[in-house]
Amino acid sequence: MSDRRDVWITGIGLVSSLGEGLEAHWTALSTPAKPAVDETTYAPYVLHPLAKIDFDQQIPKRGDQRQMEPWQRIGTYAAGLALDSAGLKGNKEVLATTDMVVAAGGGERDQTVDGAILTDIEKQPNPEVFLSEQLQSNLRPTLFLAQLSNLLAGNISIVHGVTGSSRTFMGEESSGTDAVRIGWSRIAAGTSEIALVGGAYNAERRDMLLLFALKSVALHSPWAPVLADPKGVPTGSAGAFLVLESPEHAMARGAKPIAKLSGVWSERAKRGEPGAIEALVDEMIRTAKGDVSEGTAILSAACGAPEPTSAEVAAISRSGLPVRSVTDRVGHSLEAQMPVALALAALAVSKGKLFAPLEGETLEEAFEGTLTRAIVTGVGHWRGEGVALVERVD
Template sequence: MTTIVVTGIGATSPIGGTTRDSWSALLAGASGARPIEEEWIEKYEIPVTFAAQALVRPEEVLERQEVKRLDPSSQFALIAAREAWADAGSPEVAPERILVDYATGIGGLWTLLDAWDTLREKGPRRVLPMTIPMLMPNAAAAAISMHLGARAGARSVVSACASGTESIANAYEHLQLGLADVVVAGGTEAVVHPLPIAAFASMQALSKRNDDPAAASRPYDVDRDGFVLGEGAAALVLETKEHALARGARIYAELAGGSVTSDSYHITAPDPEGSGAARAVIAALEQAGATADDVTHINAHATSTPVGDVAEFEALKRVFGDRVGEIPVSATKASTGHLLGGTGALEAIFTILALHERTAPPTINLDNQDERIPLDVVTSPRALGDGPQLAISNSFGFGGHNSVVAFRSYDD
C-alpha cells in the first residue's frame, strides 16, 4: 500500500477564522456558541436562540463578487481550501492530477430558501439566474476545483454528519488507485437559519440552554440535552508520501486509513448497540495495518445528545474492550458546536494537530461525567508522548452513516 500524507490544512470555524486560530482557541478551552443576533429569532419565535456561528464572516475574507455568486456553504469551503492549499506550499501539479472530493450535509440552504421567499413575494422574474448553481450540494466542490484548476475530478459526498470524514476516506482511495497526485478533501456547512433550527429543535436534537450558550454543548455530561448547531468548513491537502517528499513538502501526519459503513437501523437514531460504528472503526484500523491496541487517541463524534453519546461509547467498547477507558478521548464539539457535514473535516484537522503537536485537545463543559460512559475524557490539554501515535476520528450521521479515519504520527 502507498503511504498517504497530509501536507496542508485549512479551516474557518466558530472559534477561529484560520486553522491555527481555531486550534489555539480549542487548546484554550474557548466556546464558539453565542446568541444569534438576528431579527428572525423573535419574528418566528425560534425556541433555540443561539448557535456556534463562524467567528470570521466570509465577506471579511472573500472578494465581493465571490460572496455574491456563492452560497455561504461554498464561501466557507473556498476559504478553507485556499488556506489548506497555501499551507501545502501551493503545489505545482498538472491540473489533470489534482482531484477535489468535498462534502456537505445539506448544501446551499440559504440560497434555496431565499429564492423561495423571492418567488413568493416578488414573482418568478426576480429569482436569480445563479440560484441552481449556488444551491446544488456539489457547488463547494465545483468552486474549489475551479479555483485550483483541478481536472482529475470534483466529487461531492452528502452523507449527513459523516460527510466530511467520508470525503477524506474517499481521498485515501483515490490516491491509492492513482487517480490523482494531490487531493483536496473536506466538508462545509452553513445552515444557521430559522428553518433548520426550528426543525432540529422540534425533534429534540438541540440544546435549549438559551441562558448559557457557552456551556450548552456538554458531551458525556449527565446534564447534556442536545447539540449546538455550528457552521464553517475545513479542508485537507493529501498526497502520496513519495510525491510530497519529491517536492519538499512539510508533512503533518499520515492518513493511515478510512472506512464507511451503515447501520440500516433508523433514519435519525443510532444503533444503540453500536455495531455499525464499531465495524467502521475496525475497518479503518485494518486499512491502516493496525490493531485496537495501537490507538493512542480518539477524537469522538460526541454530539452531546443523550442517546448518541452512549451509543458511541458502546461502539468503542466493542472495539477496545476493557482498554476503552484508558485511551485519551477528546470531544471537540463542546467548543465548536456541530458543523454537520463540515464537522468531520474540522475534527480530522484537530486529530492531525493533536498528533503533530503531541497534544490532545480538551473537552469543555464536562462537570459531572455520565457513569454509563466511563471514558478517559481529556478536560485540559494533555501530552500524548514521544513515541509512535495512532489516532482515530469518528463521524456518524442521520440515515445510519458511519465513517472513521485513522491518522499516524509522522517523524522525519
C-alpha cells in the same frame, strides 16, 4: 492490504467558531474555557457561529463572493487555506492534476416562503392540495442555481484553479466521511496522486434549525457538553479541507507531511435493531486501533442527538482510550464534521499533544503522554457511522 500506499496530509484549511487556521485553533483548544456559542440570536437554540473572517484574503473578487451563498464562501475560503498550507497556491501544473472530493448540502431555503407555508398550511381544509400548489409556484428546492451542491466544487475550481477530477457527495454526515474515504482510497490504491477533500456548513440559518427542531433534536440553551449528557445537536458554522497526497508526489515537490491518514471506514448500521450502532462503532474502533494503545486517543465528532450519541459514547468508553469531543469545541457541522474532526486530529498528532480537557465533559481526562495516533469517530444524527485513523509520520 500490503500493496496500499501511505497517504499524507500535506495541507489543512480550517475555519470555525474558534477562528481561522491551525494555530488559532490550537491556541483556543489549549484553553479549557467554554467554547464560543450563541444562545440568543436564534433562541432557544444553541449554535457555534463562524468567527469573523475577511473573505477577501482567499476570494479576492467581490463578484465571486456575491454569487456564493455563505456555506460556499466558507468552503471556498477553507479550500484556499488548505492549498496555501500545502504550498500549492498558484502552482498551475500541480493544481491541474489535483482531484477534488467535496461534501455539500442542498443549499439554503427561501425562509420567507417556507415560513408563510408553515403558517398557512394549518388553515387549509386540504393541506396536500395546498402544498402541491406551492410546489408549482413558490417552493423551489434546488432550482435556484446558487443552491446546487456541486457549485462549491465549481467555485473552488474557479477561484483557486483546482482543475483535476471532481466529485460532490450529499448525505449529511456520511457525505463528509465518504468524501475523505474516496480521496484516501484513490491515493492509497495508486489511481490518484493528490486530492483536495472536505466540506463546509453554515449553521446560522433558521431553515436548518427548523428542521432539527421538527425532529426534536435541536439543542436548547443553555449549552451543555454533548458526550456527558446528549440533549441535542449544537450546530456550528465551519469549513475544513485537507490536501491528501502520496509520499512520492509530495517529496517530488518538496512538501512535508503534517500527518498520515491511515484509514477511513464508512458504514450504515441497521438502526432499527437495538445495539446496532454501538456494535458497529465498536468494531470500527477496534479495527482502527489494532494492537496499539500507547499514544492513541479518540476525537469524537458526535452529533449530540440523544440516541446515536449515547451509542457512540458507549463504544468509545469501552475503548479505554483518552477522549476529546470535537463537537463541544466547534459545534456540529454536518457534511463538514468529519473533515473538521480530521483537521483537528492531524493538528494534535503533529503537535504530539492532546489538547486540554473541557470542564463538564466527564469522558475527558488529562493526558500527559505523547500523542502519535488519533482515531476520529462520528455517528450521524439519523444515519451513517464513520471512523478514521490519523498517525504521526516518523
